Amino acid sequence: MEPHIQLAFTMRDTPRAYAVLLGAGASISAGMPSAWNVQEDLIARLAAAEGATGIVDLHAWYQERFGHPATYDGLLTALTSTRNERQALLRAYFEPNDQEREDGLKQPTAAHRAIARLAAAGRVPIVLTTNFDRLMETALREVGIEPTVVADANDARGLAPLHTIKALVIHIHGDYLDHEGMRNTPDELDQYDEEIDQLLDRVFTEYGLIISGWSAEWDPALRKAIARSTTRFFASYWADPRQLPESAHKLLTHRGLTYVPADADTFFTQTADAADAVADLARRHPVSIDIAVARTKRDLNGFSQAITLHDTLRRELDRIAALPLRTTGPWNLANGADIEAEHNRRIATLESETELLLALVAVTAYWGSNTTDRWWLRDIEPLAAPQPPGGLPALSRLAQGPAVMMIYTAGTAALAAERWDTLVQVLTEPQVEHRWGGKPHAVAALSPYATLNPPGRESSEYLHDLLRPVFTRHLALSTTAYSEAWERFEYLRLLVQNDADQGFDMPHIRQNGYLDTYEPAPATWLRTQIDKHGDNLPLLREGFLGGKLTRLQELMASAELSFDDIAHRRRFA
Numbered sequence: 271m272e273p274h275i276q277l278a279f280t281m282r283d284t285p286r287a288y289a290v291l292l293g294a295g296a297s298i299s300a301g302m303p304s305a306w307n308v309q310e311d312l313i314a315r316l317a318a319a320e321g322a323t324g325i326v327d328l329h330a331w332y333q334e335r336f337g338h339p340a341t342y343d344g345l346l347t348a349l350t351s352t353r354n355e356r357q358a359l360l361r362a363y364f365e366p367n368d369q370e371r372e373d374g375l376k377q378p379t380a381a382h383r384a385i386a387r388l389a390a391a392g393r394v395p396i397v398l399t400t401n402f403d404r405l406m407e408t409a410l411r412e413v414g415i416e417p418t419v420v421a422d423a424n425d426a427r428g429l430a431p432l433h434t435i436k437a438l439v440i441h442i443h444g445d446y447l448d449h450e451g452m453r454n455t456p457d458e459l460d461q462y463d464e465e466i467d468q469l470l471d472r473v474f475t476e477y478g479l480i481i482s483g484w485s486a487e488w489d490p491a492l493r494k495a496i497a498r499s500t501t502r503f504f505a506s507y508w509a510d511p512r513q514l515p516e517s518a519h520k521l522l523t524h525r526g527l528t529y530v531p532a533d534a535d536t537f538f539t540q541t542a543d544a545a546d547a548v549a550d551l552a553r554r555h556p557v558s559i560d561i562a563v564a565r566t567k568r569d570l571n572g573f574s575q576a577i578t579l580h581d582t583l584r585r586e587l588d589r590i591a592a593l594p595l596r597t598t599g600p601w602n603l604a605n606g607a608d609i610e611a612e613h614n615r616r617i618a619t620l621e622s623e624t625e626l627l628l629a630l631v632a633v634t635a636y637w638g639s640n641t642t643d644r645w646w647l648r649d650i651e652p653l654a655a656p657q658p659p660g661g662l663p664a665l666s667r668l669a670q671g672p673a674v675m676m677i678y679t680a681g682t683a684a685l686a687a688e689r690w691d692t693l694v695q696v697l698t699e700p701q702v703e704h705r706w707g708g709k710p711h712a713v714a715a716l717s718p719y720a721t722l723n724p725p726g727r728e729s730s731e732y733l734h735d736l737l738r739p740v741f742t743r744h745l746a747l748s749t750t751a752y753s754e755a756w757e758r759f760e761y762l763r764l765l766v767q768n769d770a771d772q773g774f775d776m777p778h779i780r781q782n783g784y785l786d787t788y789e790p791a792p793a794t795w796l797r798t799q800i801d802k803h804g805d806n807l808p809l810l811r812e813g814f815l816g817g818k819l820t821r822l823q824e825l826m827a828s829a830e831l832s833f834d835d836i837a838h839r840r841r842f843a
Contacts, residue, residue, distance in 0.1 A: 273507055273530045274537060277480070278544035280504060281393040285594075286433070287504050289396035289477040290385055292406070293484025295510065296534040300382075301375035302403050305443070305452075308363050312345040319349070342452040360446040364403045378409035381482065381534035384542035386413045389437045392594035393545055396438045396473055400484060400492070402446040406439050412607060414600035422451040423463035432472060436598050440469065442492060462491045470495040478504030479525065480541075482534040485510075486518040496521055509537035549619065563629050563744045570637045579634070580645050586627040587649045593623060596653075596669040601661025610725045613664050617724050620671050621736065627672075628679045632740045635683035635692060643692050650676050650700040654712045670721045673700070677713055678733055678759065679740060685762075686747060686755035690808040693759075697766055697814065713763045714770035730760065730778035754791070761792035762809075764832075765825045769815065774832045785841060788833035793826060 281288065294304045303311070313328040325331045332340040346356045366376035378386075386409040388394040397406050410417045417437040420426050421444050432438065443459070444451030453459055462470070474496055486493055497520075508514070508522060509530040522529060530537055562582065569579040590596070595616045603609055634642050654673035657666040677696060684692040700712035718729035734756055741752040757779045764777055783789035799807055800819070810817045815825070 272540075273528055274540040275544050276505070277507060277541050278548045280478070281388070281541075281545050282548045284504065285392045286395045287478050288394050288480055289398060289473050290394055290538075291479060291481045291484055292381075292397065292399040292401060292534065293482070294401060295483025295485075296381050296399075297379065297401050297403055297405055297483070299533075299535055300377060300379045300403075300405060301370065301373075302401070302405070303363055305400075305402060308360075308402075309340055309342065309345065311363075312342075312349065312359075313340055316345060316348055339457070341458070357447060360402075364446045376403075376405075378405045378412070379535055381538040382406055382409035383412070384535075384538035386410045386415070387542045388538075388545060389413070389415060390594075390600065391545065391549070392598065394480075395435060396432065396440070396477060398440045398442055398470075398473065400443045400489065402441070402444065402452060404445060404447075410437050410439070412604040414603035414607065414612075419445075420469065421445045421448055423465040426463075426465040426469045429469065432476065436600075440473070442466065442470070456488075459488060459492075460490050462495070467491075467495060471498060474499035475501045476503070479506040479527070480509070481507070481527070482509040482537060485515060486521060487515050493517060493521060497524055499525070502526055507537075509534060549622065559626055559629055560744075562626060563633055566630055566633045567637065570634065570639075570642065579630070579642070583627075583630055583634070583645050586630065587646065587653075590624060590627055590672050591649075591653060593619070593672075595619060595665075596672070599657075599661065599665060599669075601657060601666045603662065603665075609662060609664065613668070613725060616665070616668055617671075617722065620668070620675070620722075624672055624675055628675055628737065628740050629744050631676055631679050632683045633744055635680040635689070635696075636687045636745055638689075638692075640691070643695065646676070646680065647692075647695060647699065650680075650696075650712060651702065654700060654702040654716055656703060664723065667721050667723075670702075670716055673702075673712060674716050674718060674721045675733070675737075677716070677763075678718075678756075679737055681713075681759040681763070682737070682741065682752075682755045683745065685759050686741070686745070686751065688808070690812045693762075694809060694812040694814045697762060710770040710772055711766055714767040714772040717763075717767070717775045719775045728776065728778070730776060734778045754795075757790070758792040758795060761790060761796070761829075762814075764829060765815075765822070768828055768832070769821075769825055774829075776836070781837060781840075783834075783837060786834055786838045788830075788837040790833055793830065793833075796826065 310328050313332050317325055317328065317331060322331065329340055336344070338344075346359065350356045350359055364376065370376050382405045385394060385397060385406065389410060390413040399406060407417050407419060415437045417439045418435050419439050419441070420429065421441040442462070443453040446452070502525070506525055506527045507530055508518070508527045509532045511531060511533045514522070514529065521527065532540075566579050603612060631646050634646060650673050653676065654670050657669050677700070681693060681696040684696060697713050698711055701709045702712045702715045703709055704715050718733045722733060723729050724732050737756075738749070738752060741747045741755070742749060747755070760777045760779055764774060768774060779790045779792060781788050782791055782794070800823070805819050807819065810819060810822065815821045
């Protein structure tokens with residue numbers, strides 16, 4: 271198997287298990303100068319200022335002229351007078367001017383952007399770099415991640431536990447905005463500060479390693495740090511298009527790294543693409559879902575304790591609760607980022623990741639009992655919890671999408687099976703903190719429009735179409751039976767929403783009327799049920815709307831006005 275495909279599968283199974291180490295080669299295609307190039311140019315400027323000409327070896331000239339090897343600190347002190355002047359001088363090397371920006375130079379490369387994609391997906395939390403540039407930070411901000419940056423011993427001191435940091439960038443040799451911490455001479459690269467060494471030990475021991483653009487030739491302290499780690503929890507990789515030097519081969523053997531003959535842009539782009547594809551394929555094969563559903567039906571037949579079903583539901587619910595799009599976002603994207611594309615990507619992730627869970631919930635809500643209902647019902651409320659204020663609403667509210675999917679799946683299945691007690695629990699038990707105060711029913715505060723809202727599609731219709739295979743394939747309902755159950759649950763949900771003064775979202779319910787009348791089919795069904803059962807309507811008997819028929823009829827009359835208003839607006843659309 272190709273290394274990038276192996277890596278993609280490992281990232282799927284063990285997310286946040288890898289750290290990336292980038293050397294100068296990773297920034298070459300961006301037109302960034304190497305640390306040595308920058309230092310030579312600074313020496314040339316100093317020599318020109320002193321009137322020296324015809325210099326063959328700039329570093330030898332500096333050594334002879336000043337009696338010690340060139341350092342960034344010494345060069346900048348000789349060429350500038352203030353900190354602002356020093357930073358301005360270095361910015362010219364690492365930040366693009368207008369022409370360079372127009373030419374696409376000194377911008378994040380394909381490798382930086384691919385690594386940022388991996389970080390945003392929760393696959394790569396740590397990037398180490400020997401480069402002074404901030405291309406990695408820029409690429410992370412483009413996908414809405416504000417990284418934690420370590421550029422010297424002070425930054426490393428007191429750093430939070432690594433597993434709590436979403437994206438950590440470690441500038442092993444410093445960065446250009448802090449010239450005093452920049453390392454480039456043999457003496458500077460021979461030994462690191464104790465705090466940096468300790469941080470490197472943690473990273474190299476706890477994480478798999480992906481190296482690219484680094485030759486290992488000029489960094490003895492970094493070689494020693496990698497060599498100190500003897501733990502191999504995960505396979506490691508070293509991508510470079512050229513033959514590696516002997517110093518690198520020793521590390522390959524010691525660490526058990528896999529050599530990949532590819533440049534950084536190629537390897538990281540392939541890996542990010544493969545990881546996305548594997549996540550897409552994580553949408554389980556229909557046969558495996560069929561097997562899980564068949565086992566669930568067997569567990570629910572009354573002859574066993576359904577322990578397997580309980581454990582499978584628990585595992586799936588915990589996995590969905592921990593999805594990055596629910597827990598870490600990011601909730602903001604960089605200026606110029608394609609928000610619609612990112613929203614659609616996350617919707618697609620939800621579709622694939624929730625497929626098995628929704629099938630299990632549908633089967634359990636349809637054929638289950640009060641005991642099995644507890645195994646999934648109590649999880650709706652934590653899944654419905656809103657994200658903290660701030661960020662793009664389209665992305666932060668999507669974190670509540672799994673709760674809405676479960677509500678509609680369970681409610682429609684319970685209604686189709688006429689499990690009225692379960693249906694009423696779905697409609698009334700889960701609650702959610704509202705951003706304007708109070709704690710209304712989850713079905714009232716949340717809706718497909720308020721959470722999923724897929725660009726270019728009517729939200730409720732989208733969810734209806736998404737869930738159809740769950741009911742027609744796994745519950746063996748006809749398309750007509752499914753649509754009837756969906757519409758009836760949608761109508762009841764709207765009544766609860768109206769009762770809680772939470773608005774009236776556009777429903778996916780057939781319009782049977784004409785001109786300014788709507789006459790939704792489920793309203794006709796419910797009126798028929800009321801005529802048949804009166805106060806003994808099963809829904810009311812189970813406590814829906816406090817068991818009060820007059821309250822139900824008042825809400826139906828109010829809903830009729832809202833539906834007719836929709837018909838009126840459609841007529842003139």
